[in-house]
Amino acid sequence: xxxxxxxxxxxxxxxxxxxxxxxxxxxxxxxxxxxxxxxxxxxxxxxxxxxxxxxxxxxxxxxxxxxxxxxxxxxxxxxxxxxxxxxxxxxxxxxxxxxxxxxxxxxxxxxxxxxxxxxxxxxxxxxxxxxxxxxxxxxxxxxxxxxxxxxxxxxxxxxxxxxxxxxxxxxxxxxxxxxxxxxxxxxxxxxxxxxxxxxxxxxxxxxxxxxxxxxxxxxxxxxxxxxxxxxxxxxxxxxxxxxxxxxxxxxxxxxxxxxxxxxxxxxxxxxxxxxxxxxxxxxxxxxxxxxx
Numbered sequence: 520x521x522x523x524x525x526x527x528x529x530x531x532x533x534x535x536x537x538x539x540x541x542x543x544x545x546x547x548x549x550x551x552x553x554x555x556x557x558x559x560x561x562x563x564x565x566x567x568x569x570x571x572x573x574x575x576x577x578x579x580x581x582x583x584x585x586x587x588x589x590x591x592x593x594x595x596x597x598x599x600x601x602x603x604x605x606x607x608x609x610x611x612x613x614x615x616x617x618x619x620x621x622x623x624x625x626x627x628x629x630x631x632x633x634x635x636x637x638x639x640x641x642x643x644x645x646x647x648x649x650x651x652x653x654x655x656x657x658x659x660x661x662x663x664x665x666x667x668x669x670x671x672x673x674x675x676x677x678x679x680x681x682x683x684x685x686x687x688x689x690x691x692x693x694x695x696x697x698x699x700x701x702x703x704x705x706x707x708x709x710x711x712x713x714x715x716x717x718x719x720x721x722x723x724x725x726x727x728x729x730x731x732x733x734x735x736x737x738x739x740x741x742x743x744x745x746x747x748x749x750x751x752x753x754x755x756x757x758x759x760x761x762x763x764x765x766x767x768x769x770x771x772x773x774x775x776x777x778x779x780x781x782x783x784x785x786x787x788x789x790x791x792x793x794x795x796x797x798x799x800x801x802x803x804x805x806x807x808x809x810x811x
Contacts, residue, residue, distance in 0.1 A: 539624035647743035
């Protein structure tokens, strides 16, 4: 049995701002991950605005048990940039479109597959911000003597570094990013092997990878931060940290942005200025930022 838009309408699944619905049928006894587990059919309903109060529904259409998820387009975009909910992205790309408004789902699929422009720029900055955070955390843990925590953080940093290398080659990072980068950049994969199978002590392995990360931070900082530079140059007035944190293109890196910004100031890529905010005394001066 193949589902149609009539089936969706029969269980009142299409909201007034729905832009598309994608269905993915489970094949035999194949395990497809936790989202579709124990259901014959998964249906992704994409909405223009935020999802309804009951975004997840379980229904039965004929003899088929279906799991239906309503998701806002903005949330879907966040998952794409942040590398979250990879199963959902797979279903979005590979499922059957059973209803859409104005080819919006087809256009979204095309944008993901081409992986260019705004999506690539945001994804690159996101991966660099996470790479920098994990690199700094690993250095701190190592200094404190927390070697295993440092190992965990530097392993995460390597994964983000691998994603950066893949993005720079025009491809979207997959969930198996280290296997993917093995075919594109053997130097990053070799560092991964050194970290997990070397005969050196754990501390020595972490120190080795951190040295390589230090060079990578220096060499990739400007290119990976192109999105932030573009935003800083989009107006003549300097930007406050509050304004940057609430910028729609930077919402994916809200927690990491202060660290990246301070590193860019330290490396003289970004200029720090003070602006008086409704006060005549020194305490009324706020730190703001412009691109050099």
